[in-house]
Amino acid sequence: MLRLRTTDFLRLNRAIALIYAELEPDTIFDRLSEAAALAIRAETACFDGLDPSGRIGHLGAYPEAMFSVLNFPDLAAHLPLHPLFPAIIEQGWAQPLRTSDVVPLSRFLATALHAEFYRPLAITHQLVVGLHLAPYGQVTCAVNRSRRDFTAADQAVLQLLVPHFQAAVRLSQTVRELRQQAPPAAKPAPRELTPRETVILGHLMRGLPDKEISRVCNISPRTVQNHLQNIYAKLEVDNRTAALCRALGVAG
Template identity: 45%
Template sequence: MLKLQHAQQLSAALVPLYADPRPDHMLGRLSGAVSEVMGAELTCFDVFDAHGQMLNLGSNSPSLFTPSMVGHLAEHIQAHPLFQGLFIERRPTPLKISDFCPNHRFVKTDIFNDFYRPIAVTHQLVVAFEVPGLGLTTCALSRSHADFTETERALLAFVQPHLIALMQLAFPLALKGLARAAALASTLGLTVREGDILRHLAQGRADKEIAHRCRISPRTVHNHLRSIYAKLGVDNRTAASLRAVAGY
């Protein structure tokens, strides 16, 4: 199914990333490389905790994948047609939405009309894999013009080990931080995003810096902090930070 030209395309896209694995914009570069090879209009990387809570890592189109859109999708991710296959059954191979939900049905779902329609996504191919030190991670390829082919499914399966290797190579410290956030969230009953924000809070960072590091707005940070306080049974930053330290 895969031909020499496919190997050449993959080499041309990935070798430069191995040669220059600096973390600056790595996820954007990696997403762009995957999109180019696979013919995707949008490629996103996300990490999930044991409860299926989502934290966006990055994409090749951050202007489309805005913080508010990411938060909305995270709240409704369990309604995604691939949720069962990826997170309950833990299927290791790339899955298409059309494997489980024909397009004429998908375009009638709430998750399509609330999230995917505004960013012109009709077809999706997703692979889930474990990244050591981080956990269950997904690479989601999306486009509007046509469904993904079986050759493209095979290509994504072939490139999967490279995705893991490049993420570990570029982000050893960042991955450790996200892994700690996921562990903290699980311990305290928070979402992965809330665990990440609480981790930054415990390190003494101000709301604006947390917003910058998490690529969300300060208002969204405030909303998450209110939720964190309520879940932890506290009413201020100091008390929440103390719970975070105890959780570590």
């Protein structure tokens, strides 16, 4: 049985805290990429989506500008040549796979895909996991290194991050929906919540207790209480249930 080291768990915990620290919808995939790179000790990481028509869409990366030089239409045309494409995209393989799990490194380095797209970015070794993220559909998370291949422990850590990726994207969608809700016409618009208060309200909607909110946001329970009191005041309510009713636009 594979045993992770203490250092693996410490990096994993820091990555999870980073994921939930800020759930801004427009940059959520940049943050998830940074968390993946931190947990795996990778040099770069990125999230890409594949829509039903097979088109590739770039969602986010770490560093943020790392993949901006790529011509994604051309990359999409070459992507079926990637050694991991059949297992992850066509077969829906749910476990993280290294390129070296499928082909020898020398064969991957000899492909046009590597020569045209990965070599300019100094990417030699890849670890990729596929996951489904509503409303984005089929998504891949790839972490990359230039010199050292990934290990079985790296694969296990990335697999442990997958449910946190999914939860964070759901929460970011909640944040987006809450921002888009218009206040009732008969009432004045409530004072706007801060980004942190919006995140905490999203956790309330998931049913998380104060202690769990404290953990995922990496803040003290007292700070959580202070944020909740501010949320109640801005929503003109005095308890958790009423705050959720107000946010969802239902009668309390």
